[in-house]
Amino acid sequence: MMQNLPWLFLLLPLLAAALDWVLFSKCSKTAATLSILSAAATLALCVAYLAGLNTGAPDVYTWMPVAEERLSLHLGLLTDPLAMRMMLVVTGIGLLVHIFSLGYMKGDTSNLSRYFAGLSIFMFSMSCIVLADNLAMTFIGWEMVGFSSYLLIGHWYHKASAADAAKKAFITNRVGDFGFLIGILLTLGVFGSMNFADMAGKAAGIPAALLTATVLCLFCGAVGKSAQFPLHVWLPDAMEGPTPVSALIHAATMVAAGVYMLVRLQIAMGHAAFTDTACAVIASVGAITAALAALIATQQDDIKRVLAYSTLSQLGYMVMAVGLLAGEAAMFHLYTHAWFKALLFLGAGAVIVCCHHEQNIWKMGGLAKRMPLTVLCFLMGTCALIAIPGFSGFFSKEAILDAALEHCPVFFWVGAGVAALTTFYMTRLCLVAFCGSARAHGAEQAHEAGASMLLPLLILAVMAIISGYGFIADALVPYAGFEAHGFAVGLPFYVSLGSLGLGLVAALLVYGCGKRSSDPLAGNALSAALRERLYIDEFYDKVLIGGVQAIIAHIIEFIDAAIIRGLCVQGSAWLTSRFGLLLSKLQGGSLRAYTFLSGLGLLVLIILLAFNF
Amino acid sequence: MLIWLILIPVIAAACIGLLRTPGRATALLSAGLTLVLGLCAVLSPTDCGHDCLSSFCGMPLQLSLALPLSRIMLLLTVLVTFAAVLGLKAPDKDAARSWAISALLLSAGATGAFLSDNIIAFYGFHELALIPTFVMIGCYGRGNRRTIAWTATLYLGLASMVLLAGLLILCSEMHAWSFSTLAAAVQAGIEPGSPALIGGLLLLGFGTLVSLFPFHTWAAPAYASAPTPIAMLHAGVLKKFGLYGLFTIAGIFGDKCGALFGCWNNLLLLLLLGNVLWVGYVTVCQTRLDDMLGNSSVMHMGYLFLAFAAFIAGQGHNELALQGAALLMLAHGLSIALLFLLTGQIEAQTRTLELDSMGGLAQKLPYLGFMFGLAGLASVGLPLLANFAGEFTIFVSAFADWVPGSCLTTCDCILSRPFSALSQMLGGLGPVQLTLVFALWGLVISAIYMLRAFRHIFEADVAHASARADKLSLADMVAAAFLALFIVLFGILPPTCL
DSSP states (O other): OGGGTTHHHHHHHHHHHHHHHHTSSSOHHHHHHHHHHHHHHHHHHHHHHHTTOOOOOOOOEEEEOOSSGGGSEEEOBOOSHHHHHHHHHHHHHHHHHHHHHHHHTTTOGGGHHHHHHHHHHHHHHHHHHHHBSBHHHHHHHHHHHHHHHHHHHTTTTTSHHHHHHHHHHHHHHHHHHHHHHHHHHHHHHHHSOSBGGGOTTTTTTSOHHHHHHHHHHHHHHHHHHTTOTTSTTHHHHGGGSOHHHHHIIIIISGGGHHHHHHHHHHHHHOGGGSOHHHHHHHHHHHHHHHHHHHHHHTTOOBHHHHHHHHHHHHHHHHHHHHHTTOHHHHHHHHHHHHHHHHHHHHHHHHHHHHTTSOOBGGGOOOHHHHSHHHHHHHHHHHHHHTTOTTSHHHHHHHHHHHHHHHHOHHHHHHHHHHHHHHHHHHHHHHHHHHSSOOOSHHHHTOOOOOHHHHHHHHHHHHHHHHTTSHHHHHHHSSSTTOOOOOOOSSHHHHHHHHHHHHHHHHHHHHHTTSOOSSOTTTTSHHHHHHHTGGGHHHIIIIIIIIIIIHHHHHHHHHIIIIIIIIIIIIHHHHHHHHHHHHHHHHTSSOHHHHHHHHHHHHHHHHHHHHTTO | OHHHHHHHHHHHHHHHHHSOOOHHHHHHHHHHHHHHHHHHHHHOSSOOOOEEOSOBTTBOOEEOSOSTTHHHHHHHHHHHHHHHHHTOOOSSHHHHHHHHHHHHHHHHHHHHHHHBOBHHHHHHHHHHHHHHHHHHHHHHOSSSHHHHHHHHHHHHHHHHHHHHHHHHHHHHHHTOOBHHHHHHHHHTTOOOSSHHHHHHHHHHHHHHHTTOTTSOTTHHHHHHHSOHHHHHHIIIIITHHHHHHHHHHHHHHGGGHHHHHGGGHHHHHHHHHIIIIIHHHHHHHOOBHHHHHHHHHHHHHHHHHHHHHHHHHTTTOOHHHHHHHHHHHHHHHHHHHHHHHHHHHHHHHHSOOBGGGOOOHHHHOHHHHHHHHHHHHHHHTOTTSHHHHHHHHHHHHHTTTOOTTOOOOOOSSTTHHHHHHHHHHTTTOOHHHHHHHHHTHHHHHHHHHHHHHHHHHHSSSOOHHHHTOOOOOHHHHHHHHHHHHHHHHHHHSOOOOO
16 A cells, blocks of 8 residues: 555646546635645655655556556556656646746636646646656656646637647647657567666667667657757747746756656666767757757847747757766756756746736846845846856756766867857846836836745745755755766866856846847847747748648648549549430430330341351 | 347337437437446446347347457447437427437447347448438538538448448358357368458458548548538447458458458558548648548548558457557547537537637637547547547557567568568568558647647637627537546546457
8 A cells, every 4th residue: 555655646636637627617716725735745745755765666557458468558656766856856846836826827816727727737747757667658648748738838828829839839749759659669669668677788689770760769759848959949939828837847847858758768778779879869959959049048038938948958958968878967957957947937927927917028127126035036046047156057067068078079069158158148138137227117016026926936046056066966866876076177167167257248248237228239130030039930830831731731632622532433423424324315215216226236136146256 | 138229229219200209308318228228238247148139131130249349339339329319409300300310220220230240230230320321411411411412322332332242252151141150160260262352342341431541532521511410420430330340350360360351451551541641631621620520530540440450460469459449449439429519519609610710719618618628639649538548559559569670561462562662771660560650640630630620719819700609508518528528537447348
C-alpha cells in the first residue's frame, strides 16, 4: 500500500481537475481551493520523498496486457533522484503559481473553475512525463501537457488571437510529436523495449545510422515541446495565455520537458546510443535557437515576449548541453532557470496587472518607485538570468560553458555571445520599464501587488539567489549524484564576465536611465527584421501552410472531386445509363423493327451455316 | 437470449409502423432494453451458447458471442443506438416515426451481422441494414440527396456483389457455411483452392464498404447528407462491418491467413496511405462541418486497415493488431457518432454548417463546446480518451514484429520491389513499418482540421449565426454525455477483446 504513494502525484491533480470541471464549474472558490490543495499535497509528498521517505518501488499497472510481455503497455513510476527532484521543481513552482493565480485572475471569476481545472490537468500530465518509467507513458504525458497548454493558452478563447495561438501551439507540437512517435517505435524495435530500465547496454552492435535516426526522431519531440528552432514559433504566441500559465508551463516546466526527456534517455540508453552525428545535430539546433531567440529578444516591446524569447534562448543552452553529452549541466541549468524564469514571469504578471493589463514596456516606466518590492524581486530574477556572479544562473551557465569549451569551442563562443545579448535585452527591459518616469496612464496608477502575488515572488526571489549554491543544489538538482563544482577562475569565467560587462555597458549607453520614450535602435532594416521575428513565422504562414500545403491539399481535393468522384464514379454511372438507353432503343415496341432484326438474324445464321463457320 | 437483441428493435419498429405508437418513445424503450440486454451479454462470461432461431430460409440462424470481435461490436452497437435514439430530433411527427424505424432496423441489422455464425446470414443482415440508410438519405437528406443516395446505393450494391462472390467461393471451396464450421475446416487442414482470388474479392468487397481508397467517394457525401441518427449509426456502427468481416475471416485462418491476403498486403498498404494522407488533405479543404466529419471518418479507416495489414504481415500472430483494431473500431464509432450528434445540434442552433459563418458558439453554449472539444480531441487521438488507446496499440503492433536489420517482406507479389528498395534506403524498415511512418503524418492532419473546426465554430467573437443559439434540451445533453462518458471510460480502462 505505502509503496503506491507516488501514484498520488498523478491521481490527486487528475481528481481535482475532474471535480473542478464537472462538479464545481459554477463555484470557482471551491474549485480553486481544491486545485491548490492538490498541488500542496503533491509538494508535501515530494518533500517527504526527498527527505528520505522510501517506500520501495510502486506497483506497475498493466494498461494493455498482451501475451508477448515486451509489447504490453505498462504504466509504471520511477522514484529515482532525477524524477523526484524534478518533481520538486514541478510541484514547488506549481504551487506558487496556483497561489499567484488567485490574485492574478481575480477579475475573471466566471471561468476560474476551467482555469484551475486546466492547471490541475497540467500538473497531472507533467507528473506523468517526469515519473514515467517507459516511453509510452512519457508520450501520454507529452500529449496531455500539449492539451493543457492548448487549454490554458486559449483560456480567453473569445479573443481570436488567443484561440489562434492555442491552435498554433497544439499543431506545432503535433509536428514534433510525429517524429517523437516514430522515435518511440524505433526505440521499441532497436532496444527491444520501451522501458527505460531495459534499454541499458543494448546500443552496442546496432548500426550507427539506425541509432542516429532513432535518437534524432526522439529529439523531434523535444524540438516541438521545448520550442527549438525550427518549431520555436509557437512559444512567443503562447504568451496570449494568462501570465501565471506562461510562468509555469511556458517557462519553468513544460518547455523543459524536452530537455528532461533527452537527459532521461541519455542515462537510460547510455552515451553510446547518442552518436556523434546525433549529438552534433542536437547541439547545433540548441545553439541556433539560443542565438536566434536572443537576437529577436533585443527588439521586442512586449514584456512577456521578451521573456518568451529569453526562455527560448535559455532552452537552447540546455539542449546544446544535452548535445554536448553534458546532461548534468543541462539539468542544473533547467533547475535554476525554472526558479528564476518563473520569478521573472510572475513578476511581469504582477507588473501587468498593476498597470491595468499593459504589456508594452514603452508604456510603463518609473515602476521602481511605485512597486519597489515587485521590481526588486524582478531584478533578482534578472541578475540570475544574466548570470551575475553569486546568483544561481551564474553557476549553471558556467557549467554549460565549461562543458562547451571542453567538447567544442565553437559552441562555447556562441554561448558567450548569447550571454552578452541576454544581458543587453534584460537590461533594456529593466531600464525602460522600471526607470525614468511613467509614460502612460496605467503606469502612473501602478501600485504594489497584493499578498497572494507578492508571497510567491518573494519565495522565488530567494530561490533565484540561493539555488545555485552547493549546499542546496547538491540536494535538489534533478540529477543523481549531482555535485556543484566550485567554479574555477579560468577562461569561461573571464569570458562570461566580459560578455556580462559588454551587454550591460551597451544597454546603458543606448537606453540611458529610461528617459527615452521610444527605442533608439528601431527604424532600420535589421530592427524591423528582428521585430518581425526574422520573418520565420511569416514564412511558415505564407509559404509552407498557405502555399505548399494549401496548394497540395487543393490539388488533391480537386482530383478527388473531379476525377475519382466525377469522372470515374459518375462517369461510369453515366456510361451505364447511356448504354442502357441504347439497348432500350432496340426494343422500342415497333413491330417492323423486330421483324427486320429477326430477319437480319436469320440471314446471319443461314450464312454462318452455309459457309460452315 | 441474443435473439432478443434483434427481435426487440424489429418488434418496436413494427409497432411504430403499424400501430402508430409514438416514434421516439417506442424507439427509446427498445434501445434502452437492448442496451441493458446487450451490456449483460457483453459482460457475461459465457458466449451465450448458440442461440438458435430454428431456421431462416432453410439455414440455421445461430447467434453467438464466440468470435473475438463480437462482444466489442455488440457493445458499440447498443451504445450508439441508444445515443442516436435519445438524441433523435426529427422535423415532424411522421418523420420522427420513419427516422425511429430506420434507426431501429439499422441497429437490428448491424447486431445480427455482428452476432451471426452463419456466413450468409452475416452477409444478409448487413444488406438489410443498408436499406434504411438509402431510404433515409433519399427522403430526408441534406443537399443533393437523390444523387447521393443513388451513388451510395449503387456503390455499396456493387461492393456487396463482389463480397458475396468472395464469400460464396470461400464457403463452397471450404465446404463450410458458418464461421464455426469454417474454423473447424481450417483446423482440419482444408485449404481453399483459389486463396488469392478469394482474398482479393473479400478485400475489395469489405474494403469498399469501409471506404477504402479509391472506393471512398460514396462515404463522405452520404454521411454529410444523412439525417443525424442515420449518420451516427452508419458511420459509427455499420461501417465497421467490413473490418469485422476481414478480421474475423483472417482470424479464423490464423497463421494461414497469409495465403488469402498476403499477396494483396503491399497494395493494401499503399491504398490505406491514400485513406490517411489523400483523404486527410481532402478533409483539410472542406468548408462545411458535415463534409469535414464525413471525410475524417474515411481518413481514420486507414489506421484500421493498417492494423489489418499488420495482422496479415504477422501471419495472424499479431494479437496486438487485433486488440488495437477492436479498440479503435469501438472508439471511432463512439467519437464519430458523438461528432455527428453534435453536428445535428449545432445545425439546429445556428441553422448553418458553413465553418466560416459560425463563431463564438462556446460563449453561448459552453456545454456544446465542451462536448465537441472532447469528441474532436478524441478523434485527434488525445490520451485518456478512447481513440488514443486504439491508435497507439495499432502503432505499436505495426512495429511488433520488426527487429533491426530484418526487413520482413510478407510475400513476393504485388509492389514488393519498390517497397524493398525504399526500405533499404530508410534503414531496413519493413513495408508495414514504412507505411506507418508515413501514416503518422495523419495525426498532424487530423489536428489541423479538427482544431480549425473548433476554432471556427466555438471560439473568437460571436458570429451572427451563433447569436440566435438557444438552450440545449435535456435529451440532447444527456445523449452527448452518454457517449462522452464511454469515450473517457474506454480511454482510461480500455476493454480487451481477447
